[in-house]
Amino acid sequence: MMQRLRTWLDANPSRALITAIAALLGLCVLAFFNQLGSLGLLDKTEGLFVEVPRQMVLSGDWVTPRWNGETFFDYPVWGYWMVGLSFQLFGVSEWAARFPAALAASAVVFAVFGLLLALAPSTESVSQRLGRATLCSGLLALSPGWVGWGRSSVTDMFLASGISLALLGFALAYWRRDQQVLRRLGHVVLALFCGIAVLAKGPVGLLLPGLVIIGFLLLRRDLWPEVRQTPWLALLSLFLGVTLPWYVAATQANGFTFLARFIGFSNLERFTSVIYAHPGPPWFYLPWLLLLALPWSLYLPAAILKLQVWAPQRWHRSDAGEALAQFGLIWLVVVVAFFSAAATKLPGYILPAVPGAVLLVGLLFAPLSPGTGHPPWLDRLQRGSGWFNAVLLGLMALAAVLAPRLIEVDPAYPGFADAIAHSGLPWLLALPLAGACGALIWLLRARYSDALRWLWLPNAAGFVAVLALVIPVLATLMDRERLLPIRVLARQAAASAAPGEPLLVAGYKRYSVVFYSGRPVLFVHDARSAIDQLEAQALPADSVLVLGSDRELLDLGVGPGDAELLGRLDAHRLIRLDRTTLDQLSQRR
Incomplete structure (x- = not known):
């Protein structure tokens, strides 16, 4: 069957290309766009991020980000602009808020596909070229981290896609030095998306691609030749043309406040000290890398050891195929090492490493250097990874079936565990995992020589299911x-608030309330903090609205008869509390 497919692909190159693109497009739709708007905004980060572009659309001010009645300089504007543009095109909705992130994730998938096609040896058949390109790009589209952040309207995907596209542009320019059109295209992509990455998150959008490229060229002993052949004036002009206008406009509009908050707090302080209570040990990102690229990350040891990184001569004597895998390794290591050195740690920070990791694994299954066989020890390592993969799939299937019994009842969402149990969801998850496990075991026990090349297939099929x-x-x-x-x-x-009546959210900071209520919100943890914030903002209202779960309102000190009930849904209430009663509650505690 596979031979017949290869024959058809080789005989119909144009149809084969259209088929591969259509398959990849369908995969992106399934991974990033399917049911994209069926989930409300997630707290805290997505609820915060999406409100900023909504305010830009309402105010017409596309220079100064604002949230909850204040300027908000934690991030630059690229993500806000994309979401704001989506709101203007499609209306304000969860789907429109997430559409730009899904588009950015898909763009990197197709860029990987295009790069692998461009770098394929001319002696290869159409089926070999398309197979490798579709495999490597498909593995990225089927990586949990890329899927998760590709379906979330937060800044991480905008930074990760900008960095990834910049590095893929460099790869095209570097490996196609003999083709001026492709080299110029690669340079344009590099400069353009470095600029976009800086607009998405700040200086790190230029620093990380720069470190990856310099590190790779140093190991290849090719730094100075590449420096001499690069059109720096054109690239710098394009980069500055993308980045400078907004930074200049934001500085003119907000002065030192913008520079101090954005450069000082959001960049330097985030790297040198823990902010927002997000610390982590130096090895924090190792388990997260495993999860974000699972199951492909299980094959990273084999992919890395195949390169024999301990032999310096391999770095500058390797052919183009092996060098691309080396580039993926440097990409992965630099991103993870950089954020491991930072004091503030969050899983999404290493999202830019996922394409590098997946490229490395994809080239293990479908090398760019045809005819290079694996040594026996590498086959044994890859087989061992496959068995670990199968065991993990089996355990995950078992955990899915047992999940309803293991989920603890959350007082704020008392019906959630029962809803999971009665939805059929555990079996919908367990069956594809078990099927992938069985198929993987069959492949590992098969006696034909190419079996190890297909270990990705059961995983991919299970992920699609x-x-x-x-x-x-x-x-x-x-x-x-x-x-x-x-x-x-x-x-x-x-709808219920009287003119000038403040809205308070008790307990957990549900930033999405600002978006859905369309008004400023005070986030409080007890009655005393509520009084302090009301006085600080000079809000002399006779009453306040308070939203929270039953437990959170109880922690606030609200008892029976203390407040007017305006609405209840499950274990959450909206109440009106007299200012006098709120003062009394603050004194009780």
Whole structure:
């Protein structure tokens, strides 16, 4: 069957290319766009991030980011602009908020596909070229981290896609030095997306690609030749043309406040000290790298050892195929090492490393250097990774079946565990995982020589099945059981509030309330903090609205008869509290 497919692809190059692009497009739709708007905004980060572009659309000020009535300089504007543009094109909705991130994730998938096609040896058949390009790009589209952040409207995907596209542009320029059109295109992509990455997150958008490229060229002993052949004036002009206008405009509009907050706090302080209570040990990102690129990360040891990185001569004597894998390794190591050195740590920070890791693994299964066989020790290592992969899939299938019994009841969402159990979701997840496990074991026990080359296939098929079967059910259930109450009560607060009446959110900082209520919100943890914030903002209202779960309102000190009930949904309430009562509650505690 595979031979017949190869024969058809080789005989019809144009149709083969269209088929591969259509398959990849379908995979991106399934991974990033399927049920994209069925889930309400997630707290805290997405709820915060999406409100900023909504304010830009309302105010017409596309220079100064604002959130909850204040300027917000934690991030630059690229992500806000993309979401704001989406709001203007499609209307304000969760789908429109996430569409730009899904588009950015898809762009990198197709860029990997295009790069692998451009770098394929001319002696290869059409089926070999398309097979490798589709495999490497498909593995990225089926990486949990890329899928998760590609479906979330936060800044991480905008930075990761900018850095990834810049590095892929460099790869095209470097390996196609003999083709001026492709080399110029690669340089344009490099400069353009370095600029976009800086607009998405700041200086790190230039620093990381620069470190990867310099490190790679040094190991290749090719730094100075590449420096001499690079059109620096054109690249610098393009980069500055993308980045400078907004930074200049933001500085003119906000002065030192912008520079101090953005450069000082959001960049330097985030790197040198822990902010927002997000610390982590030096090895923090190792388990996260495993999870973000699972199951492909299980094959990283084999992919790395295949390069024999301990032999210096391999770095500058390797052919183009092996050098591309080396580039993927440097990409992966630099990103993880850089953020491991930072004091503040969050899983999404190493998202730019995922394409490098997946490229490395993809080239293990489909090398760019045809005819290079694996030594026996590498086959044994790859087989061992495959068996570990199979065991992990089996354990995950078992965990999915047992999940309803293991989920603890959350007082804020008392019906969630039962809803999971009765949705059929555990079996929808377990069956594809078990099927992938069985197929993987069959491949590992098979006696034909090419079996190890196909270890990716059961994983990919299982992942596709999970995306098709689980995402629609899970998104609907999560929204109904965990997100809908806050969304409904936030909108009710907007409709019920008297003129000038403040809205408070008790306990967990549900930033999405600002978006759904369309008004400023005070986030409080007890009655005393509520009084302090009301006095600090000179809000002399006779009453306040308070939104929170039953437990959070109890922690606030609100007892029976203390407040007017305006709305209830599951274990969450919206209440009106007299200012006098709030003062009394603060004195009790």
